[in-house]
Amino acid sequence: MAVADPTLSPLHRLRRFDWSRTPLSLRIGGAILAVHLILAVIGPFVAPYGYAQMGAGIPLSGMSWTHPFGVDQLGRDIFSRVIYGGHIVILLSLCGTALGLVLGAILGLLSGYVGGWIDNLLQRLLEALISIPFLVLALLAIAAAGPEAAGDPVLVVFVVALVYAPRIARMARSAAIDIATRDFVTIARLRGESAWSVMRRELLPNATSVLLVEFALRAGYAPVLIGSLGFLGFGMRPPTPEWGLMIAENRALLIISPVTVLGPGLALASLVVGLNLFTEGFARILGRSVKLGTR
Amino acid sequence: MFFARGPIEDMQILRLVIERILLSLLTLLLVSLVIFFMLEILPGDVATRILGRDATPESLAALRAQLHLGDPALLRYATWLGNLLTGNLGHSLVSDRLITAILAPRIFNTVLLSIYAFLIYIPLTAIPAMIQAVRRDRAVDHGLSVVTLVLLSMPDFLLGTALLILFVIMVPILPAISLVDETSGAGEYIRAMTLPAVTLAIVMAVYAVRMLRDNLIEVLDSDYVRMAELKGLSPRRVLLRHALPNALVPTLNVTALNLAYLVGGVVVVEKIFGYPGFGSLLVDALQLRDLPLIEATIMIAASVYIVANLLADVGAILLNPRLRQG
Numbered sequence: 001m002a003v004a005d006p007t008l009s010p011l012h013r014l015r016r017f018d019w020s021r022t023p024l025s026l027r028i029g030g031a032i033l034a035v036h037l038i039l040a041v042i043g044p045f046v047a048p049y050g051y052a053q054m055g056a057g058i059p060l061s062g063m064s065w066t067h068p069f070g071v072d073q074l075g076r077d078i079f080s081r082v083i084y085g086g087h088i089v090i091l092l093s094l095c096g097t098a099l100g101l102v103l104g105a106i107l108g109l110l111s112g113y114v115g116g117w118i119d120n121l122l123q124r125l126l127e128a129l130i131s132i133p134f135l136v137l138a139l140l141a142i143a144a145a146g147p148e149a150a151g152d153p154v155l156v157v158f159v160v161a162l163v164y165a166p167r168i169a170r171m172a173r174s175a176a177i178d179i180a181t182r183d184f185v186t187i188a189r190l191r192g193e194s195a196w197s198v199m200r201r202e203l204l205p206n207a208t209s210v211l212l213v214e215f216a217l218r219a220g221y222a223p224v225l226i227g228s229l230g231f232l233g234f235g236m237r238p239p240t241p242e243w244g245l246m247i248a249e250n251r252a253l254l255i256i257s258p259v260t261v262l263g264p265g266l267a268l269a270s271l272v273v274g275l276n277l278f279t280e281g282f283a284r285i286l287g288r289s290v291k292l293g294t295r
Numbered sequence: 296m297f298f299a300r301g302p303i304e305d306m307q308i309l310r311l312v313i314e315r316i317l318l319s320l321l322t323l324l325l326v327s328l329v330i331f332f333m334l335e336i337l338p339g340d341v342a343t344r345i346l347g348r349d350a351t352p353e354s355l356a357a358l359r360a361q362l363h364l365g366d367p368a369l370l371r372y373a374t375w376l377g378n379l380l381t382g383n384l385g386h387s388l389v390s391d392r393l394i395t396a397i398l399a400p401r402i403f404n405t406v407l408l409s410i411y412a413f414l415i416y417i418p419l420t421a422i423p424a425m426i427q428a429v430r431r432d433r434a435v436d437h438g439l440s441v442v443t444l445v446l447l448s449m450p451d452f453l454l455g456t457a458l459l460i461l462f463v464i465m466v467p468i469l470p471a472i473s474l475v476d477e478t479s480g481a482g483e484y485i486r487a488m489t490l491p492a493v494t495l496a497i498v499m500a501v502y503a504v505r506m507l508r509d510n511l512i513e514v515l516d517s518d519y520v521r522m523a524e525l526k527g528l529s530p531r532r533v534l535l536r537h538a539l540p541n542a543l544v545p546t547l548n549v550t551a552l553n554l555a556y557l558v559g560g561v562v563v564v565e566k567i568f569g570y571p572g573f574g575s576l577l578v579d580a581l582q583l584r585d586l587p588l589i590e591a592t593i594m595i596a597a598s599v600y601i602v603a604n605l606l607a608d609v610g611a612i613l614l615n616p617r618l619r620q621g
Contacts, residue, residue, distance in 0.1 A: 125329075127322050131322050131323075132326060135563065136558070136559055136593055141333065143334060143581055143584070227453075228563055232563065261456055269449055269450075272448040277444070
């Protein structure tokens with residue numbers, strides 16, 4: 001087991017890294033993720049056709065060696081589109097989750113450390129944001145942004161951040177409350193350090209493992225959120241090869257060529273399975289347990 | 296909740312429950328503030344946001360008058376909240392019908408769908424979990440664990456589309472579009488609701504199976520189950536009458552969380568199958584930028600979510616003696 005010495009700090013445990021002693025879920029998840037990341041990076045160079053290139057094959061002609069995932073109704077090669085989509089989905093997910101993590105960590109740590117009425121007020125507000133089902137909150141934010149911002153990748157990143165920040169803040173806050181009782185925080189406070197600097201120098205380093213696991217967990221669900229938005233027509237706009245949007249586009253002619261949704265479906269499902277397995281194993285190395293599928 | 300306890304403890308529980316209810320009401324008020332703020336107060340002209348860039352100045356002015364956009368924001372919020380509390384949700388901007396009249400049949404359809412989904416969800420959770428717990432650490436257990444993990448990572452719109460391909464295109468036994476209205480009979484309703492309900496049930500079940508399995512294993516290892524086995528009771532009776540009820544208690548919390556999931560889940564699932572429920576109404580309202588309808592539906596979705604979480608909390612307080620001290 002990699003979880004050898006509980007007295008070591010989480011980061012030390014990570015540094016003494018030995019692949020052969022890691023949980024199996026981490027290795028399988030890591031392998032799936034590696035394939036996805038490599039494809040996302042080199043995909044645009046190896047894809048046989050362009051993502052918006054029409055006339056790549058006979059529309060809806062089904063599976064073949066030249067078109068492993070078939071051809072959509074506009075004659076675009078779905079295999080190429082899936083490969084092109086990888087970096088969009090991964091980049092949007094990571095940016096959105098990272099922004100949510102930064103906002104959530106700052107809000108949560110400060111709120112937990114400062115306490116008092118500010119903490120109370122902020123908690124009630126975050127609770128209200130969490131009480132709107134996450135997909136509904138995302139749709140609300142997109143409606144608030146108005147029709148001009150629709151389809152903008154920046155909007156999608158902000159929406160993911162808005163959905164995750166309150167949830168991450170809740171975790172960060174309980175970590176901060178726990179850490180704030182330790183002596184080194186009291187000493188820092190007595191030294192006269194400001195709340196901001198206590199947060200940055202005392203709380204943040206000690207909350208890393210909580211925040212890292214939270215980041216991995218949320219990043220694993222971000223592709224689903226982005227895909228759901230695309231599927232409903234409120235996320236990325238055509239001809240972006242975002243997987244959820246592709247499934248929605250090909251659904252209309254599912255009866256003629258059901259294979260058209262196979263490619264984006266497999267890509268999305270395998271990415272999320274990989275991320276979830278990786279998160280589970282990663283959390284175990286850091287000595288934490290995660291509840292996968294937390295919504 | 297039926298354990299022996301004194302009146303003082305009862306009072307404590309009552310206080311705790313009332314506290315939770317008040318907090319939920321406060322959250323609900325804040326949710327209304329968030330919705331109103333995001334849709335009507337954020338910088339940018341509301342009328343342009345609804346009608347788009349190419350609207351004529353006259354139509355913009357007419358819409359501004361209809362929505363009382365000239366009034367101060369606080370007054371508009373107070374009026375809106377007052378109307379909401381008295382059940383006066385106003386008229387739809389698109390069809391000019393009363394929002395309550397639009398909502399009623401949609402909510403009815405979604406409630407039916409949810410009940411159907413929960414009926415499928417119960418055996419779909421209990422049976423795999425029992426098999427896994429009884430055959431623990433054998434091939435079946437590991438196999439089902441992998442299946443639940445994969446399904447757990449599967450987005451609901453993907454699962455719905457897969458079921459659609461399976462049962463509509465490959466084995467055509469169910470309708471592709473789940474269109475129903477007041478004239479539809481019970482049989483039509485059941486046919487229309489089956490695929491959406493199964494999709495929702497699977498998503499909810501995979502979340503609960505893993506927890507129920509772990510709880511069952513814990514209970515099966517306990518002394519009173521050993522005792523029941525040693526008394527010579529049949530394994531079936533031990534599992535169903537002695538172990539299962541006790542393992543279900545912690546699962547109740549998950550079930551309430553699943554109810555909360557359902558509120559968001561119906562949005563996607565109803566859209567996949569074209570089922571005319573509450574979720575597809577929200578998507579339609581968003582597409583048509585029907586502001587009063589959007590506000591009403593999101594408010595209702597959040598209320599259901601809050602009530603479901605409240606029930607989970609209160610259930611946990613009543614069922615778990617350790618939480619009673621608060």
